[in-house]
Amino acid sequence: MQPLTEVVSRTIVLRERNIDTDQIIPARFLTTTQRKGLGKHAFNDWRTLADGSPDPEFPFNRAENAGARILVAGRNFGCGSSREHAPWALTDLGLRAVISAEIADIFRSNALKNGLLPIVLDERIVDDLLEQPGVELRIDVAQRSLTLPDGRVVRFPLDAFAQTCLLEGVDQLGYLLKQGDAIARFESARDAQASQTREFRHAS
Amino acid sequence: MTSQPKTLFDKLWDAHVVTPESEAAPAILYIDLHLIHEVTSPQAFAELDARGLPVRCPDRTKGTLDHSTPTLPVTANGQRPYVNDEARAQVDTLRANCARFGVELFDYDSPQRGIVHVMGPELGLTQPGQTIVCGDSHTATHGAFGALAFGIGTSEVGHVLATQCLLQRKPRTLAITVDGELGPGVGAKDLILHVIGVIGVNGGTGHVIEYRGSAIRSLSMEQRMTVCNMSIEAGARAGLIAPDDVTFDYLRGRPRVPQGEAFDAAVARWKAFRTDEGATFDREVRIDARDIQPTVTWGTHPGQVAAVSAHVPGSDDADEAKARDYMGWDANAAVAGRPVDVVFVGSCTNSRLSDLREAAGVLRGRRVHPRVRMLVVPGSEQVKREAEREGIDRIVREAGAEWREPGCSMCIAMNGDIVGAGQLAVSTSNRNFEGRQGKGARTVLASPATAAACAVAGEITDPRPYLTTLPAPHAAAELETA
Numbered sequence A: 001m002q003p004l005t006e007v008v009s010r011t012i013v014l015r016e017r018n019i020d021t022d023q024i025i026p027a028r029f030l031t032t033t034q035r036k037g038l039g040k041h042a043f044n045d046w047r048t049l050a051d052g053s054p055d056p057e058f059p060f061n062r063a064e065n066a067g068a069r070i071l072v073a074g075r076n077f078g079c080g081s082s083r084e085h086a087p088w089a090l091t092d093l094g095l096r097a098v099i100s101a102e103i104a105d106i107f108r109s110n111a112l113k114n115g116l117l118p119i120v121l122d123e124r125i126v127d128d129l130l131e132q133p134g135v136e137l138r139i140d141v142a143q144r145s146l147t148l149p150d151g152r153v154v155r156f157p158l159d160a161f162a163q164t165c166l167l168e169g170v171d172q173l174g175y176l177l178k179q180g181d182a183i184a185r186f187e188s189a190r191d192a193q194a195s196q197t198r199e200f201r202h203a204s
Numbered sequence B: 001m002t003s004q005p006k007t008l009f010d011k012l013w014d015a016h017v018v019t020p021e022s023e024a025a026p027a028i029l030y031i032d033l034h035l036i037h038e039v040t041s042p043q044a045f046a047e048l049d050a051r052g053l054p055v056r057c058p059d060r061t062k063g064t065l066d067h068s069t070p071t072l073p074v075t076a077n078g079q080r081p082y083v084n085d086e087a088r089a090q091v092d093t094l095r096a097n098c099a100r101f102g103v104e105l106f107d108y109d110s111p112q113r114g115i116v117h118v119m120g121p122e123l124g125l126t127q128p129g130q131t132i133v134c135g136d137s138h139t140a141t142h143g144a145f146g147a148l149a150f151g152i153g154t155s156e157v158g159h160v161l162a163t164q165c166l167l168q169r170k171p172r173t174l175a176i177t178v179d180g181e182l183g184p185g186v187g188a189k190d191l192i193l194h195v196i197g198v199i200g201v202n203g204g205t206g207h208v209i210e211y212r213g214s215a216i217r218s219l220s221m222e223q224r225m226t227v228c229n230m231s232i233e234a235g236a237r238a239g240l241i242a243p244d245d246v247t248f249d250y251l252r253g254r255p256r257v258p259q260g261e262a263f264d265a266a267v268a269r270w271k272a273f274r275t276d277e278g279a280t281f282d283r284e285v286r287i288d289a290r291d292i293q294p295t296v297t298w299g300t301h302p303g304q305v306a307a308v309s310a311h312v313p314g315s316d317d318a319d320e321a322k323a324r325d326y327m328g329w330d331a332n333a334a335v336a337g338r339p340v341d342v343v344f345v346g347s348c349t350n351s352r353l354s355d356l357r358e359a360a361g362v363l364r365g366r367r368v369h370p371r372v373r374m375l376v377v378p379g380s381e382q383v384k385r386e387a388e389r390e391g392i393d394r395i396v397r398e399a400g401a402e403w404r405e406p407g408c409s410m411c412i413a414m415n416g417d418i419v420g421a422g423q424l425a426v427s428t429s430n431r432n433f434e435g436r437q438g439k440g441a442r443t444v445l446a447s448p449a450t451a452a453a454c455a456v457a458g459e460i461t462d463p464r465p466y467l468t469t470l471p472a473p474h475a476a477a478e479l480e481t482a
């Protein structure tokens, strides 16, 4: 994973609440066996008009939003399916941060593994940002802070481990693999107790 | 020796912590059972290949084919009618990966293949006290057995394949207590839709739910799975029900549980997986079962629910207005009476034998309304076999509905089973998001009884009259002689 220390960008806004991962990437595009190239299907059903042509009003189709790296969305963003294709599609569009008053658990976890920073802010601040698309924000990962257009600096919660992973580009699988001894000790302790582990293996 | 009373969740968590969490790092949690399917695993296996890693515990990993598999039978020339070559490639990729890494796959030729969350319990792979994960958010289903079961992303599928562990922060606990008796014709699906309506689609975010109370205890194992299945629809990653005799009776004799004395020993251990007297939850919600009516969704998320006898809200809240608009409702419209185009009975929420029996009970001796296309898709090969043994397939076909091969089908609509744009589907699945069942499709979530009643009526309707009155006598007579 590429380190992520700072994001400076204008915002792109989707005001809807409860934007689920079926909207972010509809299921019919999940037959892929790759991670790449999903950006072209992101928000597929919201991007096009009934006749299949691009909706010129949809934020991701508007010229002034090209290159925006920060998405601001209504409450409970990313609810629904656990498909990691959702953050893959968003990062493929160039996004590096999502701001909302609430972000669904699995989406948040998936996003962090892909260098996409989920930021939960106070509802009033998010409402302001939803009202004024296109403002420029500066996100500082080390400070866990965000600079608003009026110069105010607000802090956002970010798990210390997730922060380290983002700042240093630490790969979580690499981290887990280093714990191999602890995992092996856990397994043999359970085997010794003749606990579920053994039974499970007998049975299968 | 006295110890702090613990919740069921705490016991499950504590039993699987390899290293505890700290400020600097999440806990490492050991995973007992990892279920995989074709859609969310290929990129995870690719990651293993890129690093030259084996699967750490192939015996704890089980694969099935369900999401992109056709539900139409093999054609005359022996071909499976896949929706496209990518879908076929996905299935072939899982096959190849399972073969290379030594993972047991319940392939087409297996009499046990099924939707991942139907198959696991059926085989007895799912057991109390376990941690279970799958790259699928409805993994919460397995929580009905008192297992900590939750959906993960594909990166995490890779983590579990390689290390049998996950990095996790400990979630908070939410007790949902449902006391009282459910009315006649009111089932587990109505119960969970009602609960989501009460706590909201984000009501469980950050929490693991434990369902408690007399109404929960009185549910069968299959009904408990329906309840836990939809925990994610309230934002909770996992839902739990403490194991009891209903659980043990369900598991006894299943192929992958211990047998004989070993089973009794397992039961003795499983009994410890319950919330101790005096243990506290971070939050508690109480619901009176008598308030629950046959319930459906009217909107575009599973929290937008209404009793079948009620009305769509008329508020000018922007999201509600947008949902009404997408679904084609007028403000304050009556839910009942809306014409229906498609009815789907299936999915890991409601495709087990008892669900199909419930739908067949309504269809027996009746006809699906000419306006309606109805699909009945069993959750697994075993459900299909058992249903056919009981003649459910015949009832379904004679009513004019389609009887299909097992799979996810119209729940996620990625295998070609889709609802057309603008059509209204009454579906026993779990998600009514915009376009979930096909671009522009409109979904109303309902119980199997309600779905079948809607199919017969050709419009959204209360199922209860169909459960208490017998069909027209001539129809019943025909069936007996058939």
Ligand code: SF4
Pocket (backbone or CB within 6 Å): B066, B067, B115, B116, B117, B136, B138, B347, B348, B349, B407, B408, B411, B412, B429, B430
């Ligand atoms: S039936 Fe639907 S919800 Fe269940 S596993 Fe399949 S796609 Fe997911």
